[in-house]
Amino acid sequence: MKLNTVYDKVKTGYVVATTTDIDDWKRFGGEALGLHMDVRGPDLLSFRVDDRERRLIIRKGETNDIATIGLEIANEDALETILSRLKERSVDVTEVAGKEADIRGVDRFWKLVGPKKIAVEMFLTARTIATAPEIKPSGFKVDEGGLCHLAITSREPASMLGFWREIFDARTSDQIVEKVPGVELLITFTRFNERHHSIAVAETKGMKMDPMPARIHHMALEVADVHDVIGAYERCRALGYKISMSIGRHTNDHAISFYVQSPSGFDVEFSCDGIRVNDALEDFPEGKVHHGISEWGHLPEGRGIRDEIAQLRRGVSSLFRPEYKVF
Numbered sequence: 001m002k003l004n005t006v007y008d009k010v011k012t013g014y015v016v017a018t019t020t021d022i023d024d025w026k027r028f029g030g031e032a033l034g035l036h037m038d039v040r041g042p043d044l045l046s047f048r049v050d051d052r053e054r055r056l057i058i059r060k061g062e063t064n065d066i067a068t069i070g071l072e073i074a075n076e077d078a079l080e081t082i083l084s085r086l087k088e089r090s091v092d093v094t095e096v097a098g099k100e101a102d103i104r105g106v107d108r109f110w111k112l113v114g115p116k117k118i119a120v121e122m123f124l125t126a127r128t129i130a131t132a133p134e135i136k137p138s139g140f141k142v143d144e145g146g147l148c149h150l151a152i153t154s155r156e157p158a159s160m161l162g163f164w165r166e167i168f169d170a171r172t173s174d175q176i177v178e179k180v181p182g183v184e185l186l187i188t189f190t191r192f193n194e195r196h197h198s199i200a201v202a203e204t205k206g207m208k209m210d211p212m213p214a215r216i217h218h219m220a221l222e223v224a225d226v227h228d229v230i231g232a233y234e235r236c237r238a239l240g241y242k243i244s245m246s247i248g249r250h251t252n253d254h255a256i257s258f259y260v261q262s263p264s265g266f267d268v269e270f271s272c273d274g275i276r277v278n279d280a281l282e283d284f285p286e287g288k289v290h291h292g293i294s295e296w297g298h299l300p301e302g303r304g305i306r307d308e309i310a311q312l313r314r315g316v317s318s319l320f321r322p323e324y325k326v327f
């Protein structure tokens, strides 16, 4: 049965990323972030944060990047609605089972080439494990809001937002205008469910540039409380991982978090206390715009002129590279 809306029937379930340095991810994921690690082979790791068998999957590859976002769909009716919307727009979808599904901890999944050629995969049920994960934080918040959120810089923001809105009924929570030297950013925060945002899309005002080293800027995991954020921040620093932004508090979802560079080229944001959006709340009028991403903190650490030049170079070279659009 096709549904009118799949809002609240979609949540982030797993992420697959690639790295050229699998040993660095063992140290980063296991020791610094404190996730439960399972080594699946010389080229494959998976991490747990709750009863799910696999949440974050790391594969050895030629590049450091995200590969896939896995979306958990609440039921077969919602999946049918999503698949029919994709078919109406002539988007190719492949059903996959077997080894690739095993790697993701699911029995089967439906896959398409998403915006920026990030694979978007959908599944109905994931395998669980009875034993509790061995994690350093006191807990991860993977409730109705799902595993994480992703922040994606886009040179085609209308298409990118259209994809998430038209296929998954993503709703806009709010926007932030952020000024960084030489550039003004507009970030649109969209949600699949009560989590304030599952997908945030950032665009440069004026000429559209994408200066990020990976296809997403960051993925964010949410932990139980602020002590877990501070503990991870201290472990990341002690192990020499580069802190992109120190601990701070966001203006819109009020999350307290820090950002650290992962061995997959994108940042991991470690956060707590992000608000949930109840549509009855009047705090979320359509079109609310915040100025600046942070109430306090989130200061760059150890960022030098070489980082600024590298970012500018990537931004300029992105102008000559078309960004893949689904439709």
Ligand SMILES: [Fe+2]
Binding pocket: 149, 151, 218, 220, 269
């Ligand atoms: Fe974030």
